[in-house]
Amino acid sequence: MNLEELRATLQFKPMPRNHKERVLTRAYSIEDLRRAAKKALPRSVFDYVEGGSDEETTLRENRAAFQSRQLHPRTLNDVSSVSIETTLFGRNLPAPIGFSPTGYTRMMNPDGEIAVARSAGRNGIPYALSTVGTTTIEDVAATGIGHLWMQIYLLKDRELTWALFDRARASGVEVLEFSIDTAIGARRLRDLRNGLTIPPSLSPATIVDIGMHPRYWTSMVRAPGMKFANLADTDKPGQTVADINAQFDSSLTWSDLEDIRSRWPGKLLVKGPINADDAQRAIDAGADGVHLSNHGGRQLDRCVPAIDLVAPVRAQLGDEPTIVVDSGIRHGMDIAIAIAEGADLATVGRPYLFGLAAAGEQGVDAVYEILTAELRRTLQLLGCTTLPELRAHASELITRKQP
Numbered sequence: 496m497n498l499e500e501l502r503a504t505l506q507f508k509p510m511p512r513n514h515k516e517r518v519l520t521r522a523y524s525i526e527d528l529r530r531a532a533k534k535a536l537p538r539s540v541f542d543y544v545e546g547g548s549d550e551e552t553t554l555r556e557n558r559a560a561f562q563s564r565q566l567h568p569r570t571l572n573d574v575s576s577v578s579i580e581t582t583l584f585g586r587n588l589p590a591p592i593g594f595s596p597t598g599y600t601r602m603m604n605p606d607g608e609i610a611v612a613r614s615a616g617r618n619g620i621p622y623a624l625s626t627v628g629t630t631t632i633e634d635v636a637a638t639g640i641g642h643l644w645m646q647i648y649l650l651k652d653r654e655l656t657w658a659l660f661d662r663a664r665a666s667g668v669e670v671l672e673f674s675i676d677t678a679i680g681a682r683r684l685r686d687l688r689n690g691l692t693i694p695p696s697l698s699p700a701t702i703v704d705i706g707m708h709p710r711y712w713t714s715m716v717r718a719p720g721m722k723f724a725n726l727a728d729t730d731k732p733g734q735t736v737a738d739i740n741a742q743f744d745s746s747l748t749w750s751d752l753e754d755i756r757s758r759w760p761g762k763l764l765v766k767g768p769i770n771a772d773d774a775q776r777a778i779d780a781g782a783d784g785v786h787l788s789n790h791g792g793r794q795l796d797r798c799v800p801a802i803d804l805v806a807p808v809r810a811q812l813g814d815e816p817t818i819v820v821d822s823g824i825r826h827g828m829d830i831a832i833a834i835a836e837g838a839d840l841a842t843v844g845r846p847y848l849f850g851l852a853a854a855g856e857q858g859v860d861a862v863y864e865i866l867t868a869e870l871r872r873t874l875q876l877l878g879c880t881t882l883p884e885l886r887a888h889a890s891e892l893i894t895r896k897q898p
């Protein structure tokens with residue numbers, strides 16, 4: 496038996512030589528991409544992405560909340576043809592999936608927000624650029640992404656914020672997301688312990704790390720410097736995370752939401768861990784919907800899992816207002832649960848950052864492919880053929896495990 500015959504007998508697939516292709520070939524789940532990202536990134540950068548605040552209780556409970564749901568399939572339904580298409584703000588989407596805003600994206604890979612926007616655009620799903628993004632809104636818009644959203648922190652420097660509104664509008668931003676969970680920056684112990692600086696600086700620890708992650712450091716050194724691309728004076732040297740933290744305004748109130756509403760003519764979502772009463776208040780103040788989120792466990796620790804807010808908020812708001820949810824979504828099953836319980840769109844933060852760090856733009860594509868395939872398969876195994884059918888049968892299909 497020669498080598499080829501032996502390979503065929505053992506069903507050996509030769510591994511691609513190219514590193515990125517190797518990563519992609521082995522990426523069957525978001526967890527696989529998380530592991531690949533962990534290998535690719537310096538520890539402090541990986542911890543920055545993966546970590547949560549304080550005891551990381553919310554970070555863990557975001558996952559536990561999804562995993563506490565039990566699914567009850569309706570078998571022997573014809574599921575030979577399944578659609579996961581949906582509509583949002585009157586436009587069609589191929590899947591109820593979006594990419595949440597994340598700051599400092601170019602720290603995972605120099606292509607950063609451009610790679611994420613290209614992938615979102617190619618796949619026809621929304622992507623929200625962060626206020627503290629590392630690529631300008633104009634450059635992200637120039638990728639031709641069809642569903643461009645922008646996340647806004649109302650900074651102490653209001654003129655800076657309003658200028659960003661104008662740029663967002665001129666760039667064709669469709670939806671503005673006003674984040675209300677960042678009255679102050681939370682404390683992330685991993686970052687403190689790792690002595691994280693953004694961008695990563697040359698410290699003795701970094702120099703040791705260069706030997707362990709040469710691919711990362713080579714790409715970073717070759718790339719143009721990282722800055723808060725959407726804030727004025729970005730050419731000013733020395734703009735730091737502390738500068739940004741100092742810009743968080745802890746005096747915000749509901750009247751600021753009204754102010755935003757009067758200045759922003761497009762769709763407006765309020766993003767944070769919003770209970771049913773506050774969701775109603777946001778709608779009464781003119782928001783088009785809410786983005787239920789606990790910032791992926793990065794702000795208030797021991798915060799309620801966002802998925803547990805979906806059903807009560809939907810019950811309060813009725814069918815019309817848009818509900819987006821994130822925080823802890825790692826599988827198509829999680830998306831099915833979110834949609835069944837009342838969300839219109841499920842978005843992910845860390846998963847696409849893991850994909851980006853592991854394999855660039857194609858890694859982000861892989862995240863979309865994995866999640867959509869899992870969602871489709873979940874629908875089929877549950878005995879549903881469309882998302883409205885899933886929603887209509889939610890009470891039979893999903894129960895909570897008894898603690």
Ligand SMILES: Cc1cc2nc3c(=O)[nH]c(=O)nc-3n(C[C@H](O)[C@H](O)[C@H](O)COP(=O)(O)O)c2cc1C
Nearest residue numbers: 595596597598625674790791821822823843844845
């Ligand atoms: C590295 C990182 C940076 C983030 N930056 C922002 C941000 O600038 N603005 C914001 O509203 N949310 C930010 N978030 C929160 C995300 O928008 C989203 O709510 C969260 O990642 C969802 O949870 P998941 O990571 O479990 O999917 C960030 C999250 C991560 C992981």
